Amino acid sequence: DAGITQSPRHKVTETGTPVTLRCHQTENHRYMYWYRQDPGHGLRLIHYSYGVKDTDKGEVSDGYSVSRSKTEDFLLTLESATSSQTSVYFCAISSFSEQYFGPGTRLTVT
Amino acid sequence: DAKTTQPNSMESNEEEPVHLPCNHSTISGTDYIHWYRQLPSQGPEYVIHGLTSNVNNRMASLAIAEDRKSSTLILHRATLRDAAVYYCILRDAQETSGSRLTFGEGTQLTVNP
Numbered sequence: 001d002a003g004i005t006q007s008p009r010h011k012v013t014e015t016g017t018p019v020t021l022r023c024h025q026t027e028n029h030r031y032m033y034w035y036r037q038d039p040g041h042g043l044r045l046i047h048y049s050y051g052v053k054d055t056d057k058g059e060v061s062d063g064y065s066v067s068r069s070k071t072e073d074f075l076l077t078l079e080s081a082t083s084s085q086t087s088v089y090f091c092a093i094s095s096f097s098e099q100y101f102g103p104g105t106r107l108t109v110t
Numbered sequence: 111d112a113k114t115t116q117p118n119s120m121e122s123n124e125e126e127p128v129h130l131p132c133n134h135s136t137i138s139g140t141d142y143i144h145w146y147r148q149l150p151s152q153g154p155e156y157v158i159h160g161l162t163s164n165v166n167n168r169m170a171s172l173a174i175a176e177d178r179k180s181s182t183l184i185l186h187r188a189t190l191r192d193a194a195v196y197y198c199i200l201r202d203a204q205e206t207s208g209s210r211l212t213f214g215e216g217t218q219l220t221v222n223p
Contacts, residue, residue: 033210042197042213043154058210090153097142097201099211101153 003027006091006102014110019078021105023091025071031094032074033058034066036087037104043090049074081109114198119218122188130183130217132198137178140203144211145172145183147194154197154213157183161203193221 003026013019023032031050035043035058045058047066055066063085065077078085086109091102115133122128134143145157158165158172160181165172171184185192195216 035213042215043211044213045210048210059212092153097159098144098156099146099154101155104153 004091004093004100004102006089006105008105009103010106012108012110013081015082016080019081019107019109021076021089021091021107023074023076023093023102025074025093027093027095027100028071029093029095029100030071031096032068033092033094033099034064034074034076035090035092036060036085037090038087046076046089081107083109085109114200114214116196116198116214116217118215119220121220121222122185123222124190125187128185128188128192128219128221130185130196130198130219131180132182133180134198134200135179137200138202141200142203143172143174143178143181144199144201145170146197146199146211146213147192148197148216149191149194157196159201188219188221190221190223193219195219 005024007022033048034046037043044060046060046064047058049055049068067075089105092099142159142161144159146154147157148154158167158170160172173182195218197213197216199211
């Protein structure tokens with residue numbers, strides 16, 4: 001299995017609070033991605049990174065920001081969580097072709 | 111992004127072959143065909159990918175039509191562990207941001223004992 005972990009694995013938070021999810025890799029891969037998955041649907045790309053301090057938006061980036069200060073860590077921040085951001089969040093890494101996914105973080109915003 | 115079309119669901123029996131179809135009639139010459147699967151309560155995992163020729167690996171085979179407008183993922187002997195959602199995804203080889211993937215709804219494969 002690719003060395004990719006996500007923390008926390010589960011989180012319940014209240015509307016309006018900031019939340020940060022962490023993705024950590026030990027593979028030294030250049031590319032990292034954050035996706036969200038809502039029940040019964042495929043994954044949707046939020047943001048991605050193609051190097052330290054190099055990030056770009058995906059298809060559903062509104063309400064989210066990211067940071068990558070080190071190769072191994074990619075942080076996803078919800079500045080002010082809303083109930084519509086209740087979802088499962090997956091981080092992925094790739095060297096170029098195949099992507100390897102983390103175990104996911106289940107976030108509930110009440 | 112070029113789109114793919116897959117059946118919502120398919121069923122198979124254990125130890126029988128499974129053929130999962132995918133249509134991608136608007137595929138461009140630089141699009142790779144990728145397959146991922148997602149087991150229950152897990153993140154997706156890479157299965158196989160190809161460009162023009164058929165491909166085999168330890169998990170599956172990928173058969174690509176000559177005109178590349180469709181492809182088929184073949185599981186040679188389905189096991190209960192193969193029950194998952196299978197995603198067929200096109201990835202542009204000219205994409206400079208790595209391997210950004212656009213997931214559709216996929217095919218839910220049920221494997222009967």
